[in-house]
Amino acid sequence: MIVHENEPITLIGGAEITTQTLNRARALAPNVVAADGGADAALVNDLIPQAVIGDFDSLSDWARGQLPEDSLHPIPEQDSTDFDKCLRNIAAPLVIGIGFSGARLDHQLAAYNSLVRHPHRRCILLGREELVFLAPPELRLDLPEGCEMSLFPMGAVEGLSDGLKYPISGLNFAPDGRVGTSNHVTGPVSLSMTAPKMLVILPEAALEVAAAALLAARAGWPGA
Template sequence: MIVNATEPVTLIGGAEVDKSMLDRARAVAPRVIAADGGADAALVNGARPEAVIGDFDSLSDWARQQLAPGSLHHIPDQDSTDFDKCMANVAAPLIVGVGFSGARLDHQLAAYNTLVRFAHRRCLLLGTEELVFLAPPELRLDLPEGCAVSLFPMGAVEGISDGLEYPIGGLNFAPDGRVGTSNRALGAVDLSITAPKMLVILPQTMMERAADALLSSRAVWPDL
């Protein structure tokens, strides 16, 4: 394990990052780690990562010169993404990822795939419009009435809910079947999910509430 933290960490990727987004993430998760070229975005926005993990195909020479050699962790494996490499080598109560959504849809989809494959990690991906995380087995979200809540299955999964306008109990979700987009909160929302396959999508303004909910959730998916 490259980083073993007892507090939440901010993980910076190579997609769009602005200082306000990074500042919000760091308020929840003060320690900073970067995935490959995310180190450039970190440095430009005034954050010095304590570790940079990746195959280094996008890390600039400029960023390398700013960082201590001991903070650079080169993993040349081409069968995994830089996000995969970070999730495999960073243990923390919560990982808040910025710079993992934006211009490249294929990269964004790959990041969601990683969330499912590393279901034992609590990780929230913050974008410019929305945030995404994998639902743990049990979750309580303190949301305002009318807040948009979308549930998107990455595999066959079921669940029950309390506090959603359209309850999910008795429904069979699948990526090629029923999905749960465009739901709304009636207030606080309780979810119980049968498998580590359900993505929760909320407005990015709910980041702090989502982080609190994930940190408060006692149940976690096992490391398979």
């Protein structure tokens, strides 16, 4: 394990980020780690990441020159993305990933794939308009009535819900079958899932609620 922290971590990727997004993430997760070229964004914002992890194909020479040598952790294999390399090498109660959405759809989809491949790592991917995370076995979210909430399966999964306009009980979800997009909150939301396959998609304004809910979720998927 390259990084081991008892507090949440902000993980910065190579896609464009805003100062506002960075500040919101760091308010919840002050420790900073960068995925490859995300180190450039960290330095531009006057932050020195405690670790930089990736294959280093996008880390600039300028950034490399600003970083302590012992903070650089190259992983040269090309069978996984920089986000995946980071997620499997960070042990923390929660990772808030920024700079992993909005630039390229293929990179974004690969990041979602990593969330499912490492279900024991609790991680929120925060974009400009939405946030995405993998649902733990049980989750409670105190969201305002009318808040949009989508559930998207990355594999076969079933679940139970309270507080949603369209309950999910009795439904068989699959990426090539039933999905749960465009649902709405009617009250405090409770979810339980049969497998680590369901992505939860919320407006970016729900970051603080989502982070608190994931940190409070008692049960984790095997491997935690």
